Amino acid sequence: MSRMGDAERSMFWRSFAVQASWNYRTLIGTGFAYALLPVLRIRYGGDPDGLRRALARHGHLFNSHPYLVPLALGAVARLELEGADAALVERFKAAVRGSLGSLGDRLVWAGWRPTCLLLALALFGAGAPWWAAAGTFLLIYNIGHVALRLWGLRVGLKSGVHVGERLRTSVVGPAQRWLGGIGPFLVGLLIPVAAAGSLVGVRPSLPWAVTGFAAAAIGLRFGPGIRGPASLLLAAFAAAGLLLGALE
């Protein structure tokens, strides 16, 4: 196996831990330097001072969606191995920082993850065994997760500074559109299942089920805005139940 092949594999596995030292000053900077280290060791093989300087540069402020970090790592690794100027590498990192973050947030946190979770909840609500829902979620979700990291590293290594152009013509756009279609279907599927008490494991009486549909209409109207009021309502109901019992 080639030394570079080993370094690529090591960089890929290290990318899973890129956020371990997340902090409010350099964000994932230290993690980025940690993940890039195998390639930097090749680049600065006989130059310990050069390696120290490169680690300091890469350890400074950087951020990205964690699953798209391999894309930046691959591109930066290529630049480093080509002997690119440090200022160019820094400009490239600054340029991709925001876009990789927002792209990953939309694609993964607001797309792939809720879609897989909705599927798992619908399965559980439909009567699948307790292990099937969690197991299906972890399996399907992580197929997409690992595939995205592998794809990102390959694209980064292949495209270098041109990753932006590659992203525009990649499967990311169609994937977002596909998730935008299947997600609402799963939300719709889950509402009757949830209103029928399937997530609680005990069937509610008809008035409660009808109230569940009405509450779903409120959820549709207000979106994430219902989180605070609904949590308070739940807490207030629990407090009322306990108070009534204490007064009896």
Next chain:
Amino acid sequence: VSLSWLAVTLWGGIVGVDDASFPQAMVSRPLPAATLAGLVLGRPLEGAVIGALLEAFSLTTLPVGAARFPEVGTAAVAAMGAYAAAATGRALDPVLVLLAIVFALAWQRLTGVSVTLFRHLNERLAAVPLDSDGVDSGWIVHRHLLALLADLARGMVVTVVGVAVGGPVLARLRPLWGLDAASAVGVLTVCAAAFAASALSLFGGLGQRKRTFLAGVACGLLLLVIVR
């Protein structure tokens, strides 16, 4: 202290690490986190129910950028641990589930604060100084992995403290319940339906996705007829 409780504590640590540090395989989502905690404690169904409800409640909470957000995974493990510590019978107790959910919603705020504090600690522990023009590779590796271990310890601590606080509280409160269990089922059902529906906002809302959403509702109703 039994092996099961030690295993739950360790699981809480793993869940805490998975949330952001390593490897973000999403075992830190409430559904798998609480289900596995329930399995360890001999109550997998209750774990799945608590996990599914907390999952529905958390669908729209996104870890975007440097936002401070509640840590749902360790709270789900702690809530399941608290449920198991307080439960007396073998059957699923909807009132205790309700109390565990309320506890989890409160506890995830505190665990979220622990994440913020941990990230401030990392500024001292593992951030490369701004004026630094050279760093040893050993420093990067050791500090980075030290931060990972510290996050594991943080996850274990918030889980074990959560169980230690939540278990006795739930055990003391459960006998006080003055309403019927059906009302607890009803309220949990209503909240789950509302939270599930709120997730449509992630995909553009009702205006943009009416047809596929309504097709989903129709299939959901059909599914209920078939299953029941």
